[in-house]
Structure formats: structure tokens, C-alpha cells
Amino acid sequence: MPDDKEKPPMLDSYRILDLTDDRGSLCGKVLAELGADVVKVEPPGGDPSRNIGPYYHDTPDPQKSLNWFAFNMNKRGITLNIETKDGQEIFKRLAKNADFIIESFTPGYLNRLGLGYKDLSEINPRIIMTSITPYGQTGPYSRFNSPDLITMSMAGYVYICGDSDRPPVRFSSDQSYMQASIQAAGGTLIAHYYRELGGEGQHVDVSMQEAMAWTLCYAPHDWYLLKALHHTREGSRWKRFGVTYRLIWPCKDGYVCYRLLMAQPGANVMNEMIGSMNKEGLGLDMKGIDWGTMGFDQMSQENINHWEDQVGQYFLRHTKRELHEEAVRQRNVLQPVNTSKDIYESPQLAARDFWVELEHPELGESITYPGPYFKSTETAWQKGHRAPLIGEHNEEIYEKELGLSKEELSILKREKVI
Amino acid sequence: MKKRCALEGLKVVDFSWIFTGPMVTKYLGDHGAEVIKIESAVRPDGTRLMTPFAGGEMGLNRSGVYANYNASKYSMNLNLREARGEEVVKKLVKRADIVLETFGPGVMGRLGLDYDNLRQVKPDIIMLSMSMFGQYGPYANQPTFGQLLQATNGFVHLLGWPDRSPALPVAAYTDYIAPWYVLVALMAALDYRRRTGKGQYVDLAMQEASVHLASPVVMDYTVNGRIQNRMGNRNPGAAPHGVYPCKGRERWCAIAVFNDKEWQSLCKVMGNPEWTKSSKFDTLLHRTENIEELDKLIGAWTRSYTPEELMVKLQAVGVAAGVVQTGEDLVDHDPQLRHRRHFVEMEHAEMGKHLTERPPYRLSKTPSEPQRPFPSFGEHTEYVCKEILDMGDEEFAELIGAGVLA
Numbered sequence: 019m020p021d022d023k024e025k026p027p028m029l030d031s032y033r034i035l036d037l038t039d040d041r042g043s044l045c046g047k048v049l050a051e052l053g054a055d056v057v058k059v060e061p062p063g064g065d066p067s068r069n070i071g072p073y074y075h076d077t078p079d080p081q082k083s084l085n086w087f088a089f090n091m092n093k094r095g096i097t098l099n100i101e102t103k104d105g106q107e108i109f110k111r112l113a114k115n116a117d118f119i120i121e122s123f124t125p126g127y128l129n130r131l132g133l134g135y136k137d138l139s140e141i142n143p144r145i146i147m148t149s150i151t152p153y154g155q156t157g158p159y160s161r162f163n164s165p166d167l168i169t170m171s172m173a174g175y176v177y178i179c180g181d182s183d184r185p186p187v188r189f190s191s192d193q194s195y196m197q198a199s200i201q202a203a204g205g206t207l208i209a210h211y212y213r214e215l216g217g218e219g220q221h222v223d224v225s226m227q228e229a230m231a232w233t234l235c236y237a238p239h240d241w242y243l244l245k246a247l248h249h250t251r252e253g254s255r256w257k258r259f260g261v262t263y264r265l266i267w268p269c270k271d272g273y274v275c276y277r278l279l280m281a282q283p284g285a286n287v288m289n290e291m292i293g294s295m296n297k298e299g300l301g302l303d304m305k306g307i308d309w310g311t312m313g314f315d316q317m318s319q320e321n322i323n324h325w326e327d328q329v330g331q332y333f334l335r336h337t338k339r340e341l342h343e344e345a346v347r348q349r350n351v352l353q354p355v356n357t358s359k360d361i362y363e364s365p366q367l368a369a370r371d372f373w374v375e376l377e378h379p380e381l382g383e384s385i386t387y388p389g390p391y392f393k394s395t396e397t398a399w400q401k402g403h404r405a406p407l408i409g410e411h412n413e414e415i416y417e418k419e420l421g422l423s424k425e426e427l428s429i430l431k432r433e434k435v436i
Numbered sequence: 437m438k439k440r441c442a443l444e445g446l447k448v449v450d451f452s453w454i455f456t457g458p459m460v461t462k463y464l465g466d467h468g469a470e471v472i473k474i475e476s477a478v479r480p481d482g483t484r485l486m487t488p489f490a491g492g493e494m495g496l497n498r499s500g501v502y503a504n505y506n507a508s509k510y511s512m513n514l515n516l517r518e519a520r521g522e523e524v525v526k527k528l529v530k531r532a533d534i535v536l537e538t539f540g541p542g543v544m545g546r547l548g549l550d551y552d553n554l555r556q557v558k559p560d561i562i563m564l565s566m567s568m569f570g571q572y573g574p575y576a577n578q579p580t581f582g583q584l585l586q587a588t589n590g591f592v593h594l595l596g597w598p599d600r601s602p603a604l605p606v607a608a609y610t611d612y613i614a615p616w617y618v619l620v621a622l623m624a625a626l627d628y629r630r631r632t633g634k635g636q637y638v639d640l641a642m643q644e645a646s647v648h649l650a651s652p653v654v655m656d657y658t659v660n661g662r663i664q665n666r667m668g669n670r671n672p673g674a675a676p677h678g679v680y681p682c683k684g685r686e687r688w689c690a691i692a693v694f695n696d697k698e699w700q701s702l703c704k705v706m707g708n709p710e711w712t713k714s715s716k717f718d719t720l721l722h723r724t725e726n727i728e729e730l731d732k733l734i735g736a737w738t739r740s741y742t743p744e745e746l747m748v749k750l751q752a753v754g755v756a757a758g759v760v761q762t763g764e765d766l767v768d769h770d771p772q773l774r775h776r777r778h779f780v781e782m783e784h785a786e787m788g789k790h791l792t793e794r795p796p797y798r799l800s801k802t803p804s805e806p807q808r809p810f811p812s813f814g815e816h817t818e819y820v821c822k823e824i825l826d827m828g829d830e831e832f833a834e835l836i837g838a839g840v841l842a
Contacts, residue, residue: 026628028621028624028625028627028628029624029627029628030627030631044648044649048617048620049620052620052621052624053624070673071672071673072652072655072656072659072660072662072664074659074660075659075660076660084652084655084656084659084660085652087655088651088652088655089651135800148797153772154772154776154798156775157771157772157775157776158771158772158775159771159772160772162751162756162758163698163751163754163755163756164756164758165674165692165694165756167669167671167677167678167679167690167692167756167758168690168692168756168757168758169758170690171679171688171690171758171759171760171761172758172759172761172770172772173761173766174761174762174763174765174766176679176688176690176760177688177760177761177762178605178606178607179595179596179603179605179606180595180596180597180603181596181597181600181603184597184668185669185678185679185680185681185688186679186688186760187595187596187597187603187666187668187669187679188595188669189591189594189595189605189609190594190595190664190665190666190667190668190670191594191650191652191653191664193649196648196649197612197613197616197649198796200613200616200617200620200649201616201795201796201797202797203616203620204463204616204619204620204623204795205795205796205797205799205804207619207620207623207624207627208442208443208463208467208623208799208804209442209799209802210623210627211442211443211446211623211626211627212442212443212799212801212802214627214630215445217440217442217801217802218801220799220800220801220802221799221800222797222798222799222800223797223798223799223800224796224797225776225778225796225797226796227772227773227796228773228776228778228793228794228795228796228797229796231766231773231778231793231796232459232612232793232796233607233609233612234607234763234766235455235501235606235607235608235611235612236487236488236500236501236606236607237606237607237762237763237766238763238766238767238779238791238793239488239500239501239503239504239763239790239791240487240488240500240763241762241763241764241766241767241768242500242763242767242779242790242791243488243489243490243491243492243500243790244488244492245764246488246763247762247763247764248606248762248763251603252604252606253596253600253601253603253604254601254602254603254604255604256583256604256606258487265583265604266587266592266601266602266603266604268601273587273592273593273601273602274587275583275584275586275587275588275592275604276584277583277584345578346574346575346578349577349578349579351578351579351580351581351584352584353580353584353585353587353588354587354588355587355592355593355602356587356588356589356590356593357590357593357657357663357664357665358590358650358653358654358656358657358658358663358664359657359663360590361588361589361590361647361654361657362654362657362658364588365573365574365575366569366570366573366574366575366576366643367643367644367647369572369573369574370570370572370573370641370644372644372647373658385655385658385659386655386658386659387651387655387658388644388647388648388651388654388655389644390644391617391640391641391644391645391647391648392617392621392638392639392640392641392644392645393570393571393638393639394625394636394637394638394639395551395636395637396628396634396635396636396637397625397628397636
């Protein structure tokens with residue numbers, strides 16, 4: 019198998035105009051790392067989402083946002099004020115030769131500027147435009163102000179998360195934007211497949227609320243089929259089959275994730291873990307039980323609590339790394355509750371060369387990014403380059419590609435178009 | 437006239453099971469691809485036996501989650517451990533574009549159905565294996581489930597309150613990340629094949645895909661050495677930013693205020709009570725410093741209203757607010773989801789009425805929705821053999837008799 023560095027990307031260098039802010043930037047990034055030529059189109063002064071932390075060395079600066087770096091790597095960047103007449107004309111010229119446009123404005127905004135799907139498809143019938151918004155382009159909630167916490171709540175995810183004696187919670191990291199953006203990349207490529215087989219371009223209208231609703235698994239179906247609601251948030255426990263199980267366990271230096279009788283593979287090796295516990299004088303009455311044939315329905319809450327108490331004492335004596343390494347040896351179903359540090363230090367990710375270093379010449383160093391999520395016999399994920407500085411590729415695109423003169427560029431700059 | 441589907445003509449042989457793989461092939465089917473799901477009586481897809489069941493009655497063709505994830509597919513009951521089962525599979529692969537599998541590493545090889553074998557039959561086949569950790573590496577063979585992988589990938593650590601143990605995301609969150617990356621990879625691999633004529637084998641790791649959705653958190657460590665922690669509903673850039681109690685049992689409203697203009701609007705809706713005039717709350721910075729007191733005061737106000745009332749009042753003046761919706765709200769009440777027909781009610785011969793979700797996007801020219809209800813176990817074995825593979829009656833009967841098909 020040739021080295022990944024020599025393998026081509028999956029996608030051709032399709033031109034993508036990326037008008038998104040933090041709510042949609044992962045979509046273009048996912049396509050860029052597969053080979054697309056993504057050009058981020060920012061307002062003069064830069065995309066407002068450059069002002070979202072964390073920042074490089076904690077220095078708040080639109081050129082140093084790690085959030086922005088992460089979701090805009092491999093893209094080029096130009097500035098353009100599409101609210102001006104000149105800006106709109108230039109954008110149309112760019113759109114004429116583009117393959118895709120991705121945007122995350124409030125529904126109706128681009129239409130008002132004469133840059134909606136209808137306008138642009140008249141200039142370029144092949145164009146695929148993907149719009150990423152909290153609730154989709156039309157409908158009663160489509161104009162709602164809906165940052166992540168609100169969309170997560172409206173999608174039903176917040177309700178089922180948290181502790182029973184406190185309000186429901188969201189993840190402490192924006193997820194509805196990411197879910198919608200990665201799903202949007204799939205919808206965009208489905209539209210592309212259709213176009214390339216003799217179809218035409220089209221508009222892909224993505225809803226973050228619907229994307230998040232996909233992550234609920236049971237909740238809508240529990241209601242529809244059984245009129246059941248998950249009124250209780252079980253915190254670190256899991257309620258199913260009428261009893262609750264501990265899933266998150268404190269250990270010596272943090273937490274591990276484990277469940278008694280974790281389906282068949284877990285049940286089969288329970289005696290091995292109990293063997294380790296017995297050596298430390300714990301779980302002596304758990305020895306010799308035929309866990310492999312025990313069903314959930316045979317376990318009473320009282321039994322579960324007793325066994326969980328024994329297992330819990332054992333976990334408290336060991337670190338998450340020790341417990342995980344033992345689980346790997348015993349083929350037991352147990353995972354550490356990892357922090358970002360643990361993830362970075364994962365031997366599995368290291369063995370698969372997951373982390374990549376991208377140079378940031380203006381910072382005088384390289385930064386470590388999450389890297390390839392697949393290996394292929396034929397193609398490779400593209401490491402590429404760091405996210406663009408504000409207007410970094412203005413000359414490349416406006417002069418070399420559109421043929422604007424230096425004089426025209428300086429006028430546009432003076433008029434704050436670029 | 438029925439509209440042409442985007443993926444019409446695309447052929448998929450689907451060995452995937454449980455949650456992650458089936459969602460991908462459901463999306464392919466919803467866009468018109470022909471998806472043949474290989475199941476076996478020895479080991480049916482485990483989701484068939486997962487609650488909730490129609491009428492609360494367990495059965496292979498009654499699971500709500502299975503029904504949702506497997507609409508638009510054909511189900512074939514085929515014993516892969518029989519040598520002649522392998523032959524039938526190869527006939528299907530010979531006419532296919534995509535093979536998807538989500539068994540543990542090495543399983544397809546033991547069945548004689550790994551990429552090297554399948555490309556002998558179909559040189560430009562695109563085969564994708566999705567697994568927890570990838571096909572190789574020190575942890576590749578440790579058995580794991582999505583419910584635990586979300587801990588490995590940091591999502592459990594990021595959910596809950598900083599003074600307590602993390603909370604468990606009820607549905608395995610990372611199970612709902614990798615599928616969308618798989619869909620992207622498959623569609624991109626099809627583009628590569630269209631341009632070059634070449635297929636490929638893709639080894640996709642759920643762990644690796646999931647890390648990307650927490651990139652800023654991870655990079656705060658790789659760059660700044662900071663380990664971010666869960667913070668309840670707090671957000672350093674907003675105050676208030678929380679979930680507040682409302683009238684009714686377990687009714688909650690989420691409110692998020694990112695700037696002083698939104699704060700002024702919120703105060704106005706609250707009737708500008710005296711406490712809002714305090715210098716403790718006049719700027720985002722001050723509100724952030726006094727967030728605990730602020731949360732209590734807001735919570736005291738929200739208790740008198742239903743979350744729906746608050747959402748309507750606050751959104752009308754541009755303040756971000758939303759109902760913390762339940763399964764009931766989503767399915768029965770949400771006018772936006774109804775407007776977009778997110779949940780499609782379908783009728784299955786045995787299960788009866790059930791819900792199927794549509795992909796979260798509408799394509800303006802081609803359909804994006806379930807083409808037919810989920811298949812009963814082995815419902816299409818005969819159809820696939822006789823209509824698609826042109827198998828004669830005699831051979832079909834013989835394979836049934838030999839236990840290869842059922």
C-alpha cells in the first residue's frame with residue numbers, strides 16, 4: 019500500500035464558496051479535507067465567529083481563534099462585502115464558476131441581496147447551494163434566534179440529559195452546529211451525485227433541529243408507540259428494563275464507564291474481572307455466578323445495588339488507565355471517561371497516526387489538530403494547510419482568477435467591499 | 437408522476453447492524469438507492485429486539501428503533517457461515533456499487549468476504565468497514581458499545597455539572613456522529629470511482645470521526661494545555677445561559693442572552709423589575725460575575741409561565757428562548773417539525789403504524805424520504821433471489837432446504 023502522502027483525495031478540487039459562520043463551517047471543512055477547493059468568503063474585517071474562543075495562548079484575537087482554526091483548516095479565504103452592489107456582482111462572478119455554495123445566514127437574507135438559490139441558479143444551473151440553519155428555510159420557527167442551547171433543547175436532547183434534582187443540561191461544547199454541518203456535507207454530496215449523473219443542481223435545506231433529533235434514538239418512538247416519557251434524568255445511571263444500572267463510576271483518578279452484564283461480550287468475561295476483585299478481597303460472593311446466561315429480567319434492583327457496591331469499591335482503588343488496560347487484556351467492556359488530555363494521549367489514536375501538525379508561520383510554530391478518520395487502499399484524507407488569515411487569498415482569487423486590476427482592488431478596498 | 441430520486445440505480449449490499457451502519461443505508465435508501473440488508477437467523481440485527489415495541493409486545497418485526505433505521509431497504513435472510521451463502525453474497529456484490537459492514541475487525545475475512553475476496557468478483561467495488569477504533573491498533577479488538585465509546589471520546593466528561601459526576605447521554609451520542617462521516621466518505625468514494633474507474637476499501641474509525649466534533653475542546657489542550665470541564669449549562673460568552681423551571685411537571689425553558697441588547701429586551705418582557713436595574717447585572721461581564729444570583733432570579737420569574745408562553749414572548753423580541761421539548765412535544769406538538777414532515781407515519785403489515793424520521797435536509801428537486809416501510813425479517817429473500825439474481829425455483833428451494841436461505 020503506498021504511503022498516504024502519495025494517495026490522491028477522494029474528491030476533485032471542486033470549487034466551494036463557503037459563506038458560513040461557526041454554525042456551518044464544519045461542512046466545508048469536511049469537504050476540503052477530502053480534496054475540494056473551499057474558499058471562505060468573509061465580510062471585511064473577518065467572519066464574526068473568529069471571535070469565539072478558546073484562543074491560541076489565550077490571546078483574544080480574530081487571527082488566533084482555535085475554534086476558527088479547527089473548522090476552517092484547508093480552506094482559502096477572501097473578504098467580500100456582499101451587502102454592497104459591487105460585492106454582489108463579484109460574488110455572482112465567483113458563483114458562475116463554482117460547484118457548491120454553503121451558507122448559514124438567517125433564511126431570506128441572501129434572497130434580499132439577490133443572491134438566493136433562485137438568483138444564482140439562473141447564472142449557474144449546475145450550482146448546488148446548501149443552507150444550514152436552526153430550523154430550515156421555512157416554517158413557523160424558521161426565523162427564531164436559536165444558539166446551540168436553544169436548538170439542543172428544541173430537538174429533545176437536553177430533556178433527557180442531566181441529574182434528576184437539577185435542570186436538564188446540554189453538552190458543554192456546541193453540538194447542534196456540528197451535527198447539522200456534518201449531515202449537510204452528506205446531503206450536499208448526494209445532490210452532487212445526482213448532478214454528475216446528468217441531473218441538475220439543487221438547493222439543500224438543512225435543519226439543525228432535525229439533525230439533533232436523529233441523536234435521540236428512543237425518545238420519539240417511546241412516546242409514539244408506548245406514550246412513555248423519560249421524566250427522570252438518571253445522571254450517571256441508566257434506566258431500562260424497569261431497573262437502573264450504574265454506567266459512570268468514580269475511580270481513583272476520575273471516572274470509568276462500565277455496566278454490569280454489558281450485553282453478551284461483557285457477561286462472558288465478568289468472572290475474569292471478579293477474579294481480579296477477589297484477589298483484593300472484594301466481590302467474594304460474586305464468584306461462581308453464571309453471568310453468561312443471566313438475563314436483565316433476572317436481576318433485581320437489590321442484587322444490582324449489592325454487586326455495584328462491590329465493583330465500585332474495586333474501581334476506586336485503581337486509576338482509569340489501569341482499569342482500561344486490564345479490560346483490554348480481559349476483553350472486558352469498560353472504557354475510561356476521557357478528558358481532552360486522555361484523548362490526546364490515546365495509544366490507539368497514536369498507532370493510527372491520527373494527530374497532524376499544521377504550520378502557522380505567523381505564530382512561529384505548528385499546532386496539533388485531529389486528523390484522518392479513515393484509511394483507504396486508494397485515497398487519503400488531506401492534511402493540507404492551516405485556516406486562512408483574513409483576506410489572505412484576495413489577490414490570488416480577485417487578480418489571478420477574476421482578472422481585477424490592482425487599481426480596481428484598491429478602489430474596492432477603499433469602499434470597504436473587500 | 438413520481439419524482440426521480442437522487443441515488444436511483446445505486447446498489448448497496450448492507451452487512452451493517454445495530455444503529456450506526458443501518459442509519460447510513462437508510463439515508464441511501466431514502467434517496468432511492470437499492471439497499472439489500474443481509475440478516476441471518478443465527479444472528480438477526482440486534483435492534484430488532486430492542487424496545488420500544490409496538491403495543492409493548494416483543495417481536496422481530498415490532499421495534500420502533502429498528503423500524504426507523506431500516507425503512508427503504510430489502511431484508512434477506514442468508515446464512516453467511518454456509519459456503520453456498522458466500523456464493524449468493526458474491527452474486528449480489530458482482531452487481532453492487534457499495535458494500536458496508538460494521539462487524540468487528542477480521543469478521544468479514546473469516547467469512548471469506550473481505551475486500552480482497554470481493555474485488556475479485558467486482559474490481560471497482562467500494563467497501564467500507566466502520567468499527568469502534570478502526571481495523572488495527574492496540575485497542576482495535578476490545579469489544580465496546582456506543583454507550584461507552586462516548587466516554588472514550590470525551591463527550592461524557594463534557595455533560596453534567598462541574599461539582600458532580602458526569603451525566604450519561606441516554607442515547608449513545610457517538611453512534612450519531614460516525615454514520616454521517618460514513619455517508620460523506622461513501623458519496624466521495626463514488627465520485628472518485630466516477631472520475632477514475634477505481635473502487636477502494638475504506639477503514640473508518642468511529643472514535644476518530646467523533647473527536648472532530650469536539651475539536652476546539654481538544655485543541656485547547658494540544659495548544660494551551662487546558663483540560664476543559666463540563667459546566668452545566670453555562671457558556672462563557674453569555675449570561676443568562678440556562679434551563680429554567682416553568683409551570684407544569686418537568687417543564688423547562690432554555691434562555692440564552694449573548695449581548696446587552698438582548699438583555700434589555702429580556703428585562704422588558706419581565707416587566708423591568710427592580711432587581712434588573714442593579715449594577716450587578718447591567719453588562720455581560722457583570723452578569724457573568726453574578727451568574728448564580730441571576731439564574732435564581734430568572735428561575736423565580738419563569739416559574740409562573742409555561743415554556744411555550746416564554747418562548748413566544750421572548751422570540752417575539754429577538755431573545756433566544758426555546759422549550760426543552762420531550763418526545764411527546766416533538767411527535768405531537770412541534771409545528772416546525774410538522775411543517776417539514778420530519779416524522780413520517782408509516783404502516784407495516786405486522787407492526788402497524790410507526791414513525792420513520794426523514795434525513796434532516798430537503799433537496800429542492802429530488803425526494804428525501806422513506807420509500808417504503810422497514811422490511812420484516814427475511815421479507816425479501818425470495819424477491820432478491822428470483823427477481824434480482826434470476827435464481828431458478830429449483831435452486832431457490834434447494835438453498836432453503838439446505839438452510840442457506842430462510
